[in-house]
Amino acid sequence: MPLLPIPPRGDDWHALRARHVGASEISILFGCAPDYLPGVYALWHVKAGLIPREEVANQRAAWGLLLEEAIAAGAAEREGWQVLPGRYASRDGLGATLDRIIAEPGPNDEGCTGPGVLELKNVDWMVHRRGWDGEPPLHILLQLQAQLAATAFTWGAVAALVGGNDLKVWRYSARPKLHAEIMARVTHFWRSIREGKPPQPDGSDATYRALMVLEPEVVDEPADLSADNEAPDLAARYLAAAAAEKAAKAEKEEARNRLLEKLGSCRWGDTTGYRISQAVTPAKDQRPARPGEIISGRAEARRIIVKELT
DSSP states (O other), X not given: OOEEOOOOTTHHHHHHHHTSEEGGGHHHHTTOXXXXXOXXXXXXHHHTTSSOOOOOOOHHHHHHHHTHHHHXXXXXXXXXXXXXXXXXXXXXXXXXXXXXXXXXXXXTOXXXXXXXXXXXXEEOHHHHHHHOSSSOOHHHHHHHHHHHHHHOOSEEEEEEEETTTEEXXXXXXXXXXXXXXXXXXXHHHHHHHHTTOOOOOOSOHHHHHHHHHHSOOOOSOOOOOTTOSSHHHHHHHHHHHHHHHHHXXXXXXXXXXXXXXXXXXXXXXXXXXXXXXXXXXXXXXXOOOOTTOOXXXXXXXXXXXXXXXX
């Protein structure tokens, strides 16, 4: 597949991304995207040009970009790789921004041939502990395979700097059957846009925000739902879920209060199968208010933390 220079982040960059489902977005089509990515409903409307894309802007993402060069250099030195600058690859509606390209296999890349994709990650230690079970999470594995599908490379690697000082590297071969499924989902996605058939809204915050953009104003007029067979079921489901939510909240708060009573002034305690602890947010005194401002104090708050013992 042709590899293009990655344009600077700007209008050309956004226009290029708008024409493709990106490798980092493939997990959305498989229903396993991380929370910071939109759901398929929001993605559909973004790619259809109906709403703007929400950019991920946080310190972790910013530092990930700043540390790319250092992570790539560290991985190249340790693995004996010649690392080339990243490129943009595309194939039939699938796009992939490659962090780096491995020119050829190194001494540790047994069975690998030709150039490889190098995906770089800067990972918080706690995030790694909670979500990386011996290898990168599924959305990153799908991202790498989508990059391989877009480039036709036969192998790739994920290099992750964990906690700022622990470099971990995983190698993966291309999986043609998975590539076929990726391309099938990408093809179906773009066909649905051409046919004007959006997916059903899901329960994500991204979908809620997309709906607010699509219908920014509420007018004082009735909608005719008399022939809508689905609306009564949705209304009933909403009321049932709201009642269950209220009951669950009451049950949770009763359990919280009874556990607080059992702990008393103790920070934590173990029982059969569980460790129960209480976290304290200290009281905060009222501070002087500026003209026209109301500042209330804050009483001490306590919350219960329950962990299963294994």
